Amino acid sequence: MxxxxxxxxxxxxxxxxxxxxxxxxxxxxxxxxxxxxxxxxxxxxxxxxxxxxxxxxxxxxxxxxxxxxxxxxxxxxxxxxxxxxxxxxxxxxxxxxxxxxxxxxxxxxxxxxxxxxxxxxxxxxxxxxxISESFRNENRPRDIEVLLQTRKSSAYLLKQLVPALRQHCQVTVVETYIEDIVGLFNRSQVYLYDSAEYWAQQRVSEGFGLPPMEALACGCQVFSSVNGALADYLDPGFNCHKIAGYSTAYDVARILDVLRSPVNRTLPDSFFKEYRQHxxxxxxxxxxxxxxxxxxxxRSQPSDIPSLTRWRLAQLFMQRLHKKLNQVLQSG
The missing domain is CATH 3.40.50.2000 (Glycogen Phosphorylase B;)
Structure with a gap:
């Protein structure tokens, strides 16, 4: 090895x-x-x-x-x-x-x-x-109603949704690195994450999206974008809610509905099994x-499979075009 x-x-x-x-x-x-x-x-x-x-x-x-x-x-x-x-x-x-x-x-x-x-x-x-086993629901009192982190958050989230939410509930915005993120997630009822705008500006994809997964493991109700790799595990309506859904008012109404609901929606441990150490x-x-x-x-065998280079794709296109032209000529 x-x-x-x-x-x-x-x-x-x-x-x-x-x-x-x-x-x-x-x-x-x-x-x-x-x-x-x-x-x-x-x-x-x-x-x-x-x-x-x-x-x-x-x-x-x-x-x-x-x-x-x-x-x-x-x-x-x-x-x-x-x-x-x-x-x-x-x-x-x-x-x-x-x-x-x-x-x-x-x-x-x-x-x-x-x-x-x-x-x-x-x-x-x-x-x-x-996803470390430390990310789990500790069933402690949740004194933070809505939580979000400024890093990767969209302008919509920070400038439209948060001010609108603050008219109805308490919102905690984290701007710095938090050592005890497990504790913070376990104190929070709802976690907001919207990275689509950030990654569009970077012109690369969301690689995994650890925060929503970690928040889910700690029992938070997650409102998130589903861009890039977030779509690997987020399933709006079933294990999360889609953020930025049509209008600010609709987002506010859905978040407040979750805050009022006493239902425990913690996901089973089996959902996180794929991401645990074992x-x-x-x-x-x-x-x-x-x-x-x-x-x-x-060490002893070179690669012999043609690569899909631009030149190779151009060759394949011309071959396909030539084949179609021959078929047209033969049928005529």
Whole structure:
């Protein structure tokens, strides 16, 4: 079993974000199955491997580099062209292409579908993000009626819906990082999340959408957008409510209706089983075994399946057009 080197630009300052935390959780899972190490490539950090130093080693065939930072993947792949590389894909839509010798591990079915179309000759696997067992309904009193976080929230949510809601109920808006997010979700009755506008501006997709999933696990009633990977698990009318539904007044009416309802709508533990550690370790074990077999195979066997390049697609189009013209001529 090869060692895994998880590449991130850094772990502090501008690099401290949800994507980093998700990657570090995957690293922690991998450590249960093989040797796995964090490697930074933009800022050198204490007690952490630095990529330029690692690349001077002679034993890199025994290592699999895991790249994940979307905007950096293209240049990292170029730098690591002689190494074993896996792309841990969160968001989709960055615009780069990947060769067939780079397997892809997608954190959502939405992202897996994207790469199934854009890298049809690559090995592709599904490994959802980890939802810690600490995210659960503690059945404590819920003194926060409506909760939302400003990060990724739409202008509609902050400038229209929140002012309208505050005329009828108490709304808590969180603008900074919260250490005890589990406790906050367990104090909240309704959680609002609307990231469609944010990701449209970024021109990439919602990679997973951890906050709504974590809020659901803690027993919140969730009003959310269903863009990107949120559609993997959100089911409006059944486990959540669609936010920004036609009008501000309609959103307010539906949220107030939920606040007035005494019904316990906590989802069963089985709903979250797919995202808990036990299931993820079983999936990751299978994926790692296949990756090691693939990189053994790649050492002696080149890829021979035509890629869907623009030139290849143009050829296929001309062939199809030529075939249709021949059929018309023969029938005439």
């Amino acid at each position: 090869r060692s895994l080197y998880f590449l991130v630009p850094g772990t502090t300052g501008q690099f401290a974000c949800g994507g980093l935390w998700a990657e570090l959780k995957t690293l922690a899972l991998a450590k249960n199955l093989c040797e796995a190490t964090l490697v930074t490539y933009q800022q050198r950090e204490p007690d952490t491997l630095f990529l330029p130093d690692v690349l001077r080693r002679d034993d890199l065939d025994n290592v699999i580099f895991v790249v994940s930072w979307g905007f950096h993947v293209a240049r990292l792949v170029k730098k690591l062209h002689h190494c074993n590389v896996v792309y841990h894909a969160h968001s989709a839509g960055y615009g780069f292409r990947l060769p067939a010798d780079i397997p892809i591990i997608a954190v959502s079915r939405n992202t897996m579908s994207y790469w199934g179309q854009h890298a049809p000759n690559a090995l592709i696997y599904y490994l959802p993000n980890y 299931n993820l370790l079983k999936r990751l074990q299978v994926i790692l075994a296949e990756l090691n077999l693939f990189f053994d195979h790649r």
